[in-house]
Amino acid sequence: MPVTEVEGRRLKLSNLDKVLWPEYGFTKGEALHYYAQVADALLPHVRDRAASFLRFPDGVDGERFFAKNAPAGTPEWVSVADVELTRSTVHHVLVQDLPTLLWAANLAALELHVPQWKAADPGAAPAAPVRADERLADRIVFDLDPGAPATVVECCRAALLVREALRADGLDAWPKTSGSKGLHLYVPLAPASAEATSAYAKSLARRLEEEHPELILHRMARKLRPRKVFVDWSQNSRAKTTVAPYVLRAKARPTVSTPLTWDEVEACADPDELVFLPGDVTERIATHGDLLAPLLDDHFDLPDMTD
Structure with missing residues (x-):
């Protein structure tokens, strides 16, 4: 060995x-x-x-x-x-x-x-x-999942609408592919409770479904998903996880969950345009650096939903 x-x-x-x-x-x-x-x-x-x-x-x-x-x-x-x-x-x-x-x-x-x-306290002893x-979220994630025959092309259309809604609330987002069928959008936050982040994410997804019912769905029922993009807000629960950036996926090909530019999202017209393999990703990093680097430095305050 x-x-x-x-x-x-x-x-x-x-x-x-x-x-x-x-x-x-x-x-x-x-x-x-x-x-x-x-x-x-x-x-x-x-x-x-x-x-x-x-x-x-x-x-x-x-x-x-x-x-x-x-x-x-x-x-x-x-x-x-x-x-x-x-x-x-x-x-x-x-x-x-x-x-x-x-x-x-x-x-x-x-x-x-x-x-x-x-x-908190990485490496803490089992006794502590x-x-x-008690953990506070430092980001929101929206998982955009297309219901066939919708594809990542429709996810890109939905992503632009999510970003527009976020900006209206004083936030911004950075996209990556899931490495599978859809997209993930990340919003960096000043620390906030999972209850607050989940509530905000659900509220925004519901609002977008009301405004764009032909494209966006915020409800999880699979029977409602064909031809639409499910804006999954639930991954902001403390118990949920999301595949990390640059990670290989267990698909037929070694696709990678790959950070994108918003120009790529806006221009997407073919699902194959946003499929990236390991060699593609190393070349992208050499060219662009880490497109998600702003997540590490920028932090937005969660909008007040008490009004």
Whole structure:
């Protein structure tokens, strides 16, 4: 089993030639190489957030499972946040650095999902867990999901309307592809409760459905979704997570959840225009840098909804 040293940490890497995306012939070793290339852009968006992983050790065509707890054998240098829920405590990995990112990828924990809040006291002892219901959100996310035959093209139309509504409320958003069918829009916030952020997101989605019923839906019922874009506001719950920027997806091809420019959103006329593979993403970072960097610096106050 190959052993390598990454930033002073020894990593045992296994089955690097194993093909995890058969349709594309993309191997685990190539996935690790991709994550090493994009780590500088990816890590700031997940650091201090309680990570959950989608693992698929036998590839995208095999069994997959969602993992929240740090697995047995987790190295002592991997940061863990103990998050107290109503009936249990979950031992979440914090992906703080490149060695942790590559260690997780080597476990075929290749999809990384994080909440809209940061864990306090990273690495806290089990006797002092973080209470999830005390965490404050520092962003809002809208997950735009198209109901067939609608595609990401309709999601782009909806995204422009969401951004217009946000700007009217003194906010702004930054887009990325989901790496699947739709788009995600992020709004950076001064810390606010999950109840307040969820209420605002739901209110905005409902308002947009009332104004654009031919395109936008804020209700979750699947029977209502054909030909429309579901503006999913519910991922702002403390219990929900969203796939992180620059993360590979467990789809037929190794598509990536990729930050976009608003010009790309506005110009989109073909779903294939917004499908990005690992090589595309490394080239985009070289050209544009991290298009989501403003999320790390800009913070808007949540509008007052008491009126």
